[in-house]
Amino acid sequence: MTIAIETPVPPCAHEPELFEEVAALSAAADEPLAVVSExxxxxxxxxxxxxxxxxxxxxxxxxxxxxxxVACTTEADRASIRRRLGIEVSQATFAPYGTARLGGGPVSHESVMAVRQSYPKDTCHQLAERLGCSTSTVKRHLRRAREQAQQEAAAAPAVDRRxxxxxxxxxxxxxxxxxQFA
Ligand code: SF4
Known part of the structure; x- marks a missing residue:
């Protein structure tokens, strides 16, 4: 006997247009309140x-x-919940990591950090090859990031991060x- 187990498909996958529309409406300042609420x-x-x-x-x-x-909340709602809980969450990064560098100018700090994040197991030499720069350039930017993180950690007020x-x-x-909408 074959037992079929149905995986539930969430409504946002069934009707993504509705969720996109609501996200756009709640971000727009000039939409009539009645339309947004409905x-x-x-x-x-x-x-x-x-x-x-x-x-x-x-x-x-x-x-x-x-x-x-998402989950009955707009971005503003979730920010409000986080304030109430006293927590912060970093934004998801959707940068196109690992793309080839165009032109021959100096590689930016952001590019190095993006490629590092995308290829965490790469050596500095491999990262340099991806970026088309020297290994010492990669090392310099990684050292700068470490120093920045240490400075920020030292300057951050002691807060309960539970x-x-x-x-x-x-x-x-x-x-x-x-x-109370639902
Ligand atoms: S609760 Fe989350 S997974 Fe379910 S429909 Fe809403 S956004 Fe989608």
Missing amino acids: RLAVAHRSCAGCPMLVDCLYRAVVEVDVSGF TPTVDEVLDAFDALETS
Whole structure:
């Protein structure tokens, strides 16, 4: 006997246009409030019925700063939840890592760091080959990044960086005015 196990497809995968529309509407300043509210309510209802809502919300708040409408929240909603929880999440980087450098000018610090992030196991020599620069240039930029990180760590105020629990994230979500949409 064959047992078929159905993998649930989240509503955002079923109707991505709705989620894109809501993300654009909530970012636009000149849309009539009634239109924004109506479409937000529709998207809220979709997410509210999604079996992945809790996991999706937790990850979007605590782990990755994604863009758009996700897990019943706009980007502003998630920023508000993070403020309430006292946490910060760095933005996901979508830079085209590892692309060939054009022209013969000096390689930028950002390019070196992007390629380093994209190929973390590469040696400095391999990174230099990807960038078309010298190994000492790569080493210089990596040293600069280390020194910057050390300076920032030394200057950062001591804060409680405890990772919030799922219940804390849900409580902060419930406190949002917009969480009452669904
Ligand atoms: S809760 Fe997350 S996975 Fe589910 S529909 Fe909303 S955005 Fe998609």
